[in-house]
Amino acid sequence: MTEMDGFDLKLLAELQADASATNQAIGERIGLSASQVSRRRQRLEAEKVIRRYRADLDPAALGLTVTAFIGVALATHSPQNASRFRALVKAIPAVQEAHTMTGDMDYLLKVVVKDLKALGALINDDLLPHDSVRNVRSFIAMETLKDDCLLPLD
C-alpha cells in the first residue's frame, strides 16, 4: 500500500462527499489539475482505497420508514452455527449491516424495512425460527440525526 499525502486525503474527502463532481471541479477545490486528479484517482481505485462508487438513495422516498437495530444471541457458539447465521443475514436484503460484538450480544444487525409490521415479520419469520438463533432484542430508531457515511480523514 502506497503512502498517502495530503492531496490524496483531500481527494478522498471530496469523492466520498460527492463522486459526481468532475475531475476539473475537484481539482479546483483541492488545488490540483484535472489530469493529476485523474491519475491519483486511478491509483486509489487500483489500490482499493476506493472500493466502488454508489448512488445514495433516500430510504423514505422508497417507502422504507423504519430503521432498527437488532441484537442477536446465538443458541450455541459452534462454528457451524456461526456460519449458518452468517448465511442467513447475507440472504436478507433488509439487513444493512451485521457485526459480531463484544459483550452480551453476539451480533448486532442494522435493518431497514417498510414499516413496523415488516420488522415484526423479519424478526418472527426469518430470525427467530432459525435454529442458530436463541433470542433477539430490537431497538427502533425514532429519528436519525446523522447518517452521512463519511469516514473521518485526518
Add this chain to the structure above:
Amino acid sequence: MTEMDGFDLKLLAELQADASATNQAIGERIGLSASQVSRRRQRLEAEKVIRRYRADLDPAALGLTVTAFIGVALATHSPQNASRFRALVKAIPAVQEAHTMTGDMDYLLKVVVKDLKALGALINDDLLPHDSVRNVRSFIAMETLKDDCLLPLD
C-alpha cells in the same frame, strides 16, 4: 413524488450497487437505451430519490480499524439538552450515524476510529464531559459480516 415503475427500481438497484457503470451498460442490463437511462436518472436525481453519488472507501486502508456502537443516556430530556447533544454528534467526524432510540438508551451512535485508544478518547474527552450526557455504554464490533448499504428494493 412521481410513481416509480419496474425500470426505475431496476435502475436504482444498479446505481446503488455500482454508480460508475455507464448509462449504456446499465441500459443493456435492464433493457433500456442509454438515452432513457439518462432521462430517468435525471428525474430520480431531481426528485431526490437519488440523494448523491459517493465513493465508498475502505476504512482499513485508511487506518480506521475500530467500529463501535455507543448507547448514550442524556442527563435530562429537555429540548435544550437534546439540541446541544445533536450539535455535539454532528461536530464529531468519527460519528457515522446517530439515532434517537426507543427503549432505555436515548441515542445510539455508530463510530469509526483508528484504534481503541481513539475510541477511549472519544468517549472520555468528547462525550462524557459534555453536560448533556449522563452516561454511555459502548459495544465494539469484532468483525463486520455485512456492510453493503444496499437498500432493499422490492
Add this chain to the structure above:
DNA sequence: AGTGAAAAACAATGGCG
C-alpha cells in the same frame, strides 16, 4: 414510452517544462 444518431462534455494519455 421508447429508439437512434448527432452534438457537447468529459476522462484518460503522453510529452514537456
Add this chain to the structure above:
DNA sequence: CGCCATTGTTTTTCACT
C-alpha cells in the same frame, strides 16, 4: 506536479416513432 493537446468514451439533446 502543471500544462497542453489529443484521443476515445460517455452523456445529453433532438428528431422521430
